[in-house]
Amino acid sequence: MSGQGVTILKDTAGPLVDRLRSALRLTSMTAVVGRAERGLFRDHLFALNRSRHKSGGRNYYAQAARGLRVATVGTAMVVSINQVGFAQRVHGGTIKPRSGRKYLTIAFPGMAGYGKRAAEFDDLEFGGAVDPKSGRMRKALIRRPSTALRYRRRRQKDGTLRTYVRPGEVTSREAVFWLVRSVTQQADRSVLPSDRDVLGTAEAAINTRLARLQSRGGDS
Amino acid sequence: MIFTAPIPFEEALRSLQARSVFPMSGATRDLAKLDPAIRLRALFSAQVTEVGILDEIQSAVSSFTAGRVDQSSLRVQLRDVVQRSGYRADPEDFGTLRDLTSDARLNLILETNRQMAEGYGHYVEGNDPAILDEWPAQELVRVIDSKVKRKWKRRWIDAGGRFWAGPHRMIALKNDPVWRRLSRFDLPYAPFDFNSGMDLSDVDRDEAVELGLIDEDEQLVPPRVDDLNETLQASPNVRSEALRGMLEETGLGTFDDDGIFNFTAQSEVGR
Numbered sequence: 182m183s184g185q186g187v188t189i190l191k192d193t194a195g196p197l198v199d200r201l202r203s204a205l206r207l208t209s210m211t212a213v214v215g216r217a218e219r220g221l222f223r224d225h226l227f228a229l230n231r232s233r234h235k236s237g238g239r240n241y242y243a244q245a246a247r248g249l250r251v252a253t254v255g256t257a258m259v260v261s262i263n264q265v266g267f268a269q270r271v272h273g274g275t276i277k278p279r280s281g282r283k284y285l286t287i288a289f290p291g292m293a294g295y296g297k298r299a300a301e302f303d304d305l306e307f308g309g310a311v312d313p314k315s316g317r318m319r320k321a322l323i324r325r326p327s328t329a330l331r332y333r334r335r336r337q338k339d340g341t342l343r344t345y346v347r348p349g350e351v352t353s354r355e356a357v358f359w360l361v362r363s364v365t366q367q368a369d370r371s372v373l374p375s376d377r378d379v380l381g382t383a384e385a386a387i388n389t390r391l392a393r394l395q396s397r398g399g400d401s
Numbered sequence: 402m403i404f405t406a407p408i409p410f411e412e413a414l415r416s417l418q419a420r421s422v423f424p425m426s427g428a429t430r431d432l433a434k435l436d437p438a439i440r441l442r443a444l445f446s447a448q449v450t451e452v453g454i455l456d457e458i459q460s461a462v463s464s465f466t467a468g469r470v471d472q473s474s475l476r477v478q479l480r481d482v483v484q485r486s487g488y489r490a491d492p493e494d495f496g497t498l499r500d501l502t503s504d505a506r507l508n509l510i511l512e513t514n515r516q517m518a519e520g521y522g523h524y525v526e527g528n529d530p531a532i533l534d535e536w537p538a539q540e541l542v543r544v545i546d547s548k549v550k551r552k553w554k555r556r557w558i559d560a561g562g563r564f565w566a567g568p569h570r571m572i573a574l575k576n577d578p579v580w581r582r583l584s585r586f587d588l589p590y591a592p593f594d595f596n597s598g599m600d601l602s603d604v605d606r607d608e609a610v611e612l613g614l615i616d617e618d619e620q621l622v623p624p625r626v627d628d629l630n631e632t633l634q635a636s637p638n639v640r641s642e643a644l645r646g647m648l649e650e651t652g653l654g655t656f657d658d659d660g661i662f663n664f665t666a667q668s669e670v671g672r
Contacts, residue, residue: 209531263468
């Protein structure tokens with residue numbers, strides 16, 4: 182009876198253990214490939230951040246790199262970039278104002294509105310300004326010259342406070358945002374590593390992992 | 402194939418869900434005295450004593466980390482909540498980090514909390530045995546160019562780190578205590594300081610062996626991960642009570658009648 186039992190166990194357990202080993206190897210392989218791809222995507226996005234954010238800003242691509250995650254879905258691997266606007270950059274397309282709004286606000290590096298929302302200013306008015314790039318008049322949100330006084334208190338070395346009063350910083354009418362009816366962005370596949378690099382990285386990771394496991398006797 | 406819907410960074414979001422909102426009167430220096438286990442479970446911001454503001458910060462950071470809302474929109478939203486609460490910065494502090502409505506402070510809150518959550522997520526992910534086997538070491542690298550750079554090499558030495566492959570590369574095994582000692586937050590993952598342009602990059606086994614950091618077949622003992630799953634299994638009230646107990650045990654301060662934790666020997670505000 183017990184012998185039969187052992188025989189039965191041998192017959193079914195062998196393939197079961199093999200399947201388990203195989204599944205474990207596959208899971209560990211997926212994790213390794215995922216980590217290798219994570220490195221590729223992060224390096225790519227950090228490099229993009231250095232080349233495209235020379236004028237400052239909020240380091241959009243670096244944020245995308247730090248928020249990148251690699252998930253395994255079954256035996257597949259998914260790289261996910263959790264950054265607002267990233268899919269728009271990859272796929273391109275036309276952006277229009279939300280319903281009830283007439284314009285989009287656009288600011289370029291160097292403009293006071295760059296990286297900000299119009300709602301963050303309380304001194305904007307509708308107007309027109311000359312676009313230095315094209316030399317043409319454009320609709321814009323303009324910052325009113327400020328007549329307000331700016332108070333600043335500084336602590337002195339002896340611990341006392343001294344108050345400084347200066348005129349407001351905005352002395353001339355300045356275009357903070359350009360107003361446009363819509364924007365069409367071209368698809369930019371270069372924000373992601375090339376398919377060739379993605380495949381090459383996966384292949385290299387698989388080969389390295391297999392070689393390591395084989396050198397240790399096949400099971401790890 | 403490219404999908405357009407992001408997959409949430411679950412480990413990162415879980416670390417945010419595990420945090421209970423706690424108003425505290427302390428400055429940054431006081432908050433730094435708290436044990437990392439508390440800081441991992443409590444959401445606070447220097448000198449913010451309004452629960453409503455902290456609730457809003459928590460929700461904003463979750464949306465930001467999940468990639469649902471952009472940073473500028475969240476900044477507008479948070480500033481609005483802070484202003485409606487009746488908060489007014491000291492005129493001396495207008496526009497500075499001490500002004501809760503300033504761009505600098507709001508960006509710092511959003512970015513630091515997001516990076517901490519993501520750092521925790523990457524740390525948990527990186528502790529998979531197969532990943533530790535292939536990439537047993539990591540390197541501290543600059544990924545964002547900063548106008549004013551901290552002296553990281555000096556800090557690395559002070560934390561007990563060694564330079565490898567020349568006088569510049571700050572590499573160590575992933576379970577080396579240097580990572581925790583390097584961090585201003587006493588945590589073994591990035592970010593290691595506020596507004597830091599430094600991050601971690603995996604170093605593979607072949608290179609780690611070549612450098613003499615590890616042997617070919619040596620297996621790394623995974624670093625201890627502060628498990629937030631247990632915390633998350635408790636109800637928010639239980640979590641909050643447990644955290645309250647942990648804070649009281651620190652002996653650093655006491656709760657007042659409004660539930661605000663006041664540090665007894667409080668540093669002068671953020672100076």
